[in-house]
Amino acid sequence: MPNISQRALDVPLSPIRKLASFADRAKAKGRHVFHLNIGQPDIATPQAAMARMRQVDIKVLEYSPTEGWASTRAAFAAAMRKFGVNISKEEVMVTTGASEGNQLLFFSCFDKGDEVIIPEPFYANYNGFAQIADVVVRPVTSTIETGFAMPQIQDFERVINNRTRAIFLNNPSNPTGAFYPRELIEQLALLVKQYDLYLIVDEVYRDFCYDGQEFFSVLRLEGLEDNVIVIDSVSKKFSACGARIGTIITRNQDVMEAVSNYGKLRLSPPGFGQLLSEFLCELDDSYMDNVREEYHRRRDLVYERLTHMPGVVSYKPGGAFYCFAKFPVENADHFCQWMLEEFEYNGATVMLAPGEAFYATPGLGIDEVRIAYVLNTTALNQAMDCIEQALVVYPYKKVRDMAAIG
Amino acid sequence: MPNISQRALDVPLSPIRKLASFADRAKAKGRHVFHLNIGQPDIATPQAAMARMRQVDIKVLEYSPTEGWASTRAAFAAAMRKFGVNISKEEVMVTTGASEGNQLLFFSCFDKGDEVIIPEPFYANYNGFAQIADVVVRPVTSTIETGFAMPQIQDFERVINNRTRAIFLNNPSNPTGAFYPRELIEQLALLVKQYDLYLIVDEVYRDFCYDGQEFFSVLRLEGLEDNVIVIDSVSKKFSACGARIGTIITRNQDVMEAVSNYGKLRLSPPGFGQLLSEFLCELDDSYMDNVREEYHRRRDLVYERLTHMPGVVSYKPGGAFYCFAKFPVENADHFCQWMLEEFEYNGATVMLAPGEAFYATPGLGIDEVRIAYVLNTTALNQAMDCIEQALVVYPYKKVRDMAAIG
Structure with missing residues (x-):
């Protein structure tokens, strides 16, 4: 055996x-x-969107393009406008959930032995993505006593070395629920620029900010267009985990080409899920x-x-x-x-x-x-x-x- | 940058x-x-199944279990009976297309530097799966002059070494359309048993055999229960490429556990596609x-x-x-x-x-x-x-x- x-x-x-x-x-x-x-x-899940799914008449359920249907990409791009983000559909790739988005980025942005910095506690599957891609996770600790506030900039800087390629964030955070406001993101951005790192932010919970706090997407950072990559998903915000639809959003064309090339190995993201996602993006608030x-x-x-x-x-x-x-x-x-x-x-x-x-x-x-x-x-x-x-x-x-x- | x-x-x-x-x-x-x-x-795509999709009323489109919904796994298992294969639903894992099935197997069955033998010409994305997993592809050449008949057993044996872990086949073959009949599969099985290799066969075209030839699934090979792994998909047979639903079928429990563990990193296969697949499996001939x-x-x-x-x-x-x-x-x-x-x-x-x-x-x-x-x-x-x-x-x-x- x-x-x-x-x-x-x-x-x-x-x-x-x-x-x-x-x-x-x-x-x-x-x-x-x-x-x-x-x-x-x-x-x-939004029943208006599910009802539209029941009206759809598909003759051939074919592969979409690797990066997703143009209409789906456009719908996701348009949905970013309410967060003050101006992005084109070419800067959005549809992925099979945020999970695939992460995996595509680990391969596209990092070589074996490269290091990524992630505030801990962090989403446990990052360990798996790192193992598959032979990437080293460097944690920067946040503590429950501070409500898992973002670690100090010097804590990030302390673990940067010549193999460091990226800082990963979840904002708001899974697993802690921590919310990182604009000023903290902007401080981190200075560090990212100084060391020319990727700033990869999972923003799947961006619609869930409480107490009137305003969400600030890293896609709004100026001068960091080539450093910033956002991961998104319809799973949590629309209770549509089973759709298996997420996105990678970046203005870095090389990254977009690389994730698309790796994406060709899995041919296309799911068809029904893409259709549902368009309907979800078109819902009112x-x-x-x-x-x-x-x-x-x-x-x-x-x-x-x-x-x-x-x-x-x-x-x-x-x-x-x-x-x-x-x-x-x-x-x-x-x-x-x-x-x-x-x-x-x-x-x-x-x-x-x-x-x-x-x-x-x-x-x-x-x-x-x-x-x-x-x-x-x-x-x-x-x-x-x-x-x-x-x-x-x-x-x-x-x-x-x-x-x-x- | x-x-x-x-x-x-x-x-x-x-x-x-x-x-x-x-x-x-x-x-x-x-x-x-x-x-x-x-x-x-x-x-x-079968319009009867698509019509059933339009009748479905889903309240929460949730994650399925990592291995797929029990009903979907059971439907795939039942569909193997007409090929003389008796398999339980626990021996079927639902994957996000055959592409994901391949990738899960490359990681689960092979370590870095391990070798797999594949008759060439072969499906080009195997090169990508091998690169990602650091696995070496050893081609065994078939030629157009023989209609890409299976290479001789000694041609396979010649490239076996101590890093060889598997023989991959497509039956019938993408890209050549070659059909491998029972006697050739059985000859290859002896070699697989002798060297204790995996025999991994992509059978997604099993329904498309012409001239009255009877398809023989490797899952019917006796005494090779722990060696045989089948990859399947609804994409080609049902013109449902966009569903992104495939399967890994094996009686090897260790392999099933390993692919399931890697599968946890992507949480679950697509929900709508699984539902459609059940309807497709229930169609008459x-x-x-x-x-x-x-x-x-x-x-x-x-x-x-x-x-x-x-x-x-x-x-x-x-x-x-x-x-x-x-x-x-x-x-x-x-x-x-x-x-x-x-x-x-x-x-x-x-x-x-x-x-x-x-x-x-x-x-x-x-x-x-x-x-x-x-x-x-x-x-x-x-x-x-x-x-x-x-x-x-x-x-x-x-x-x-x-x-x-x-």
């Missing part, structure tokens, strides 16, 4: 994966599991306004509930639909598993993502979890009841912290 | 790409271009029977026309919708470009794929082209008229061959 590759054995997997089987077993025992572990929104308000309510609820749990450290995230919380436990990974294996409250339990998975620096995030507030407020309240109760009865609490609080 | 990666500059691109701009210019001049250069079928008959007619037409062109060498392909032809020209790449730049007949010209692109051995295929017979017989006849006339007036004919024929 032939062996699988060594690299397949080494592929960095999310520890959430290990918990999935415990969640299945909890369900088999009849327990309801509130899934706060993944970014799968429960909100309905009411859908997004409602969704933003809904997530805003959920964020307030989660923050309020966490604030009242003894020994829990959290913060009010400025965007996206995630937050981190530090729990008064020795090991959050064990706590998450215990919740699924041993615990129930009113016939239910909660699945959370252990925080450690989102840090590259060993030892960080061990007592933290990520909470995705992707359930309605009723369910979310029930889930928070479970967490609150679980933290009371969990037998392996952190002794030091409890003493400090007590 | 930061540079793109060296590997992006080195990514092996199909030379067809270079011709695309010449085709665009020919069209701008008002010429009709018959596209025989790509495997984009003109046949309608009449659609496929009609399509097969249509391609059969086209194959006969192309073969018949080529046979009557002086100095042209071709053969009757047993499957798929491609054939190769050797033209009496010094350089087929130049001939293809000349057809688009300089030539027209009745207001039209033809775009073909230069054969050289499909060989790994330098110097092979220089006077060959690949013809994809993806147009209806009327258009195909007009295209063949163009080719016939072009070969008469083309100024750079091969002198030797012309003399031999003359």
Whole structure:
């Protein structure tokens, strides 16, 4: 029997994966599991767009061009105008989700051994993209105590060396919900220009900024046209994860040509998803306004509930639909598993993502979890009841912290 | 301005790409271009399945599981029964087209420097998959004079070394249309077993076998359950290239786990495409029977026309919708470009794929082209008229061959 590759054995997997089987077993025992572990929104995909999909009469469902249908690219370009970004359709490539966008960029912009700087905690799959492309991730740590504010510029500068090629950001951030305002982006831009790096920003949550904060796209930075690359997706903002449609947006023609060349290997992005994306881009603002308000309510609820749990450290995230919380436990990974294996409250339990998975620096995030507030407020309240109760009865609490609080 | 990666500059691109701009210019001049250069079928996607798509009411278009929806996997498994293959849904992973299936396998089965054996001419994108994964392609040559019959077993054996991990086949073959019957597959299986290699077969054209030949899937090979991996897709058989849905089918659980782990990095295959695929799998045989008959007619037409062109060498392909032809020209790449730049007949010209692109051995295929017979017989006849006339007036004919024929 032939062996699988060594690299397949080494592929960095999310520890959430290990918990999935415990969640299945909890369900088999009849327990309801509130899934706060993944970014799968429960909100309905815009039904007006779905209705238009049902009107479409396609004779031959053919390959699109590698870069996507011209009409789809144009729709995405037009949708950037409300963020003050003027971009042409030639500067937009349609990808099979933001995931593919990341992978295409890792190959197009970096050679083996090149380094990218990413504030941690970060989206765990960056580790996988880096492994596949033989790229080194250099984390710059942000902390829960500051609400995961952007690290200082000197922290970024400290890890720059002659193999550094890019700074990656998520704005607002998955997994922390941190929002990076214009002035911080502009400070970072100076550094990017000084060292002539790529500034690659995943802006898939740009529509989810709370408390009246105005989102500032890096595509508005002047003089950095060749450095800036944006990754986008319809998945989160339109609850259309299954469409598998994202974009790479850049004014750097060489990058656009390179990602397009790699893209030729997979022929084209999905056809139905592209069509849906056009319809989504043409919606008026009411859908997004409602969704933003809904997530805003959920964020307030989660923050309020966490604030009242003894020994829990959290913060009010400025965007996206995630937050981190530090729990008064020795090991959050064990706590998450215990919740699924041993615990129930009113016939239910909660699945959370252990925080450690989102840090590259060993030892960080061990007592933290990520909470995705992707359930309605009723369910979310029930889930928070479970967490609150679980933290009371969990037998392996952190002794030091409890003493400090007590 | 930061540079793109060296590997992006080195990514092996199909030379067809270079011709695309010449085709665009020919069209701008008002010429009709018959596209025989790509495997984009003109046949309608099954309208019964498309009609069912219009009935679907999706509330949240969510991620599917990494391996695809259970119902989609089950539909693909069930569809294998008519080929005498008994497979469970757990042995089927849904991929974003056969292209992704290939890429997942290159990473899952091979480490850097590992070698795979592929009969040439082969699907040109294998070069790209190999570059990305740092895998070495070892070609075993087949020739137009034998109708691209499978190379001798000793030809395969000659290139096996301690880094050899797999033999790749397309059956029937893209780009040659060669059909490999059961006895040849069984001979190859002995070799695969002897050296404990993977036998990875792209069977996307399995429904297109002509002259009453019966297709034999490698999944029927006994005692090779852990060696055999099949790649499949709905793109060609159902004219559904834009669905971006393929499968990896294997009984090797380690391989299934490895491709699934890599698959987690892209979260899930496309949702609409999976739904369409279920409907396609549930169709009765009449659609496929009609399509097969249509391609059969086209194959006969192309073969018949080529046979009557002086100095042209071709053969009757047993499957798929491609054939190769050797033209009496010094350089087929130049001939293809000349057809688009300089030539027209009745207001039209033809775009073909230069054969050289499909060989790994330098110097092979220089006077060959690949013809994809993806147009209806009327258009195909007009295209063949163009080719016939072009070969008469083309100024750079091969002198030797012309003399031999003359």
